[in-house]
Amino acid sequence: MFKTESRNPATYESEKITPTVSEKTVQSQHFSSPIARIESVSPADLTAAVQDDLACYASISEKCNIGATMKIPISGGWVFASILSIRTREAGQALELAMTFVGAIQDGVFARGVDTFPAVHAPVYLASDEDQRHLYQQSGHDCIRIGTVYPSPDVPAMLNIEKLLSRHFSVLGSTGSGKSCTLALMIHKLVESCPQAHVLILDPHNEYAKSFETMGEHFNTENLSLPYWLMNFEEHIEIFVGRELTDRDSDIDILKRCLFSARKASAAEHSLSRLTVDTPIPYKLTDLLRALEEEIGRLEKAENTQPYLRLKAKIEELRSDRRFAFMFSGLLVQDSLHDLVSRLLRFPVEGRPVSTLDLSGIPSEIVDVVVSLISRLVFDFSMWSRKAGASTPLLLVCEEAHRYVPHHSSGDKRLQSARKSLERIAKEGRKYGVSLGLVSQRPSDLSEAILSQCGTVISMRMNNERDRKFVENTMPEGASHFLRLLPSLQNQECLVSGEGSACPLRVRLDYLDIPYQPASNDLDFASLWRHDLPDTHNTIHQTLRAWRRGIR
Template sequence: MNNSPTLLGNISAVSSSSAVVELADSVESGIVILEGRNYRIGQVGSFVKILLGYNNLYGVIAGSSESSQLDDQDGIHLDRRWIKIELIGEIVAGEFERGISEYPSIGNEVHIVVDSDLKKIFGKDIDGHFNVGTLSSSDGISVSLDLDKLVTRHSAIFGSTGSGKSTSTASILRSMVTAAEKINMPSARILLIDIHGEYQSALGDIANVFSVLPEAENKLYVPYWCISPTHLMEFLCGTLSDSQKAIFLDKTVSEKINSITANNFDGVNPDRVTSSTPLPYSIKKIWHELCFLDNVNWMDKDQTVPAYATNGLGDCESLIAPKFQPPAPGNTPPFKGGAGLMKRQLDLMKSRLADTQYSFMLEPGEWSPNKNGVIEKDLDALVEGWLGHEKPITILDLSGMPSSRLSLLLGTILDVLFEVSIWGRELQAGMRKRPLLLVLEEAHRYLSKSETGLAKEMVQRIAKEGRKFGVGAMLVSQRPSEIDETILSQCGTIISLRINNTTDRGIVKSAMSEGLSGIVDTLPILRTGEAIIVGEAAKLPTRCRFNLLPDDKYPNSKDPCVADSWKKPKEVENYKELINSWRSQTNNQG
């Protein structure tokens, strides 16, 4: 009889990827002390090893059960206890490898994995891995992730509200590019889409922050002439007929061709320009010309002389439409011209162009074309501002963005970056030479199954094709069940914090290729800042506690202290400042 203190029991059944272990009679439930540390027997998520002579197989406990039966000879009840383990890897010649080359046999001994064993698996520093935290079951064992696979094979971070999702995301990103609080990845490219403006406080020292808010030090501009014309028309004009769309697109192409000469763009063939070619043009000029076509009356039957009213030329920059003399009865001038069929759409377009909340897109600073399409700065300066600065992380703060237009704005940003990655993949500044990780916060808001916007379209492309061009995605969400399955299926690594909702847990379970249902069932009881990590970037399916952030580097997402604030004596409050902040759209500190 084996009296080893690490013995758990023996294999009693084996299936394709799992085995059942009957616990030995000598194993007491509770705690055993080994190598000076306490180990809990049969804890879901803890590791075990199976002795196979020269090889040791390793597994993770996925569940346990117990039954009793009556012994006919002695007339007493015998308790039988089992644990189910998922087989995950083996050590061959001292090196741990995922997967197994041979199955265990009935009767093989199963032992507790102690720290000395864990160090063989987790303790070796591997080039290209970065430390994210420690094993939940052993604070002395570091957990690392494969940076290459995390970025190129995509990943997802899930967790219910209050599970520490934002803090964990900040911790992972900080661990990715720093060591001992010093940047050790100076050429990293991480672009974080911050929907609620909460990451500047956590990552501001290693990131450049661009914001759509008016008072921002670095204003985020997304020039409208980079936006897909079809989506831009939808945003500016609402519903258009096919003939109206054709007029809009024809004018757009014409203005883009003119801008080649106006801006001295070398190497651009006018014959190959389409409505989607990223060339500047004046959208106000197009509005003015559409107003002309829709309302014009003529002084001659050949329609060569417009019948302008007094001071009726209008002004495209000031959004003043041209005005015309009314048509005369009979066969006398002015003659009827425009049919006025686009009045509603052009009024909406003018309203959009005049709305200051969209100025970051429709009045994009030095990227705003004049009426001839001439710009002060080109797209190279825009992309260099986002990706070419000296810090490893870029934060795009979209917290002031109207929710109804979030998909259009984000989709355009992703479109610009992905097109650059495709056409510049062999260049030194391209993404294959210096890969890009896109971190998409609140992913369920624009990647839901019912969403049809540009952002979802672009993320689907990146999920399917990004690896070839050096672009990876990391989704961050509290509702994985709402995210499009096509996108979710492309995430090679899943990092799941506490999840209470049954539907969301089911989505996470189906996304975990290891089939570790017992571990997934522990998601509701994970501690804050603790996660189950499975997939290609992890050495093993692991329950991990993430590295703590410095005290002054936490995201601005902490819950309000209701009890403390409500107990304070009532003070005089200035509600005028409250309304002024809303009107001016500034986050005043009070």
């Protein structure tokens, strides 16, 4: 599946770098002399002057490049730094390296950040592959490899599973930068390491069914029924009343009374002593319509019937429109919650730990409500299962996340049930074992509150300056220096920062074989336009047939 050079991260666990401040001892390792000497030091970065002329520097420039890792001796160990820029000094041919701190190894133990700074004139050495393995290692079986640390092809880039999932993560980048393949690679590696995982991917473009065909279940409007009665009151409002709430207070008040009446009619079957409009028990749409008609019958003036008639018309529209049949068909009155949770969240796993939910066939009017319902289902199930003493961690991945958790606008007073459900997972999911993965091509359009909850940020190439600035504001542990590299990243490269990695990394991602890649490739205009379709009449017929059936 993966074209990688396998390494066992556990083999690095017992290895230690012998700390020393002796320059003579240091010089015996890897190089006979330092590459540069420190000229200035600040709390976040440092500069160094290359010791020799350009000809000497050219001999090591293949490895000593932008992003290369350097090491400087300190009392009791080493400080590591990454090269941000290389320039020629105005006074002559000597080169100046601008670097940012990565971390330190003291007494053989790596720590993020630096508390002992190198002295001015301290020697600077190019870190060897062995040094970098100590620096970037994530030891043990609770880690997954996603690639190699730039620029070395031999130093594995590892992510800690526990820290990656318990603190949430995001995959960000411009269109075509490789976000879908990166996510697929990560999920495949997670499942390979943890075959009894429970992963649900909300897939708005039906990209991931192909990637997880052999190890997942694919759901769409044809094979999955979502019960309308599982919606909470806010989701009912969004569907029956609308997201724009101006002058709709009467509609909401009527819906609340009638919905409670409809749920109450079914409460006796479930032996519930306490009932609210949010209680997830089945009720009949006919009971809801009957409650509306009874309310209309109590009115004294005909002009007051408008809100009731609007609600009644909307309910009848949803019942009759076949596009909404996956949610509002007559069969959904049955209590199917057990079956829904079992199938969608993979209980039992049975060798297929990944569920992909195709949202492309869901009408745009209710897709936000569906995302809200599913997100809330994941969170509520995890919360109550933990209280019942049988909790199992779940991973919910939200592709095109900016559609459902948009950047907050102070003047926007519309209902945003999906945003609330996902924000709740971002803020409280860790307590109940719910991990959130956000994927977005427009991070500046994404809620800053929810993005800042992502402990690990995986950034692909990002050309838009506004997006880069936004990501910089949410970057964990002050890794914003690395954002300078975003425009120059190639496909199959990313920057990783945050809890999931030992320290900020530039990673060359492992190759994912074609059968396991998402179906996210764009059409090839030049190739397809050189040949006409073999059977245009049948192609148009099949296209129109699928179009009219609402299948995409």
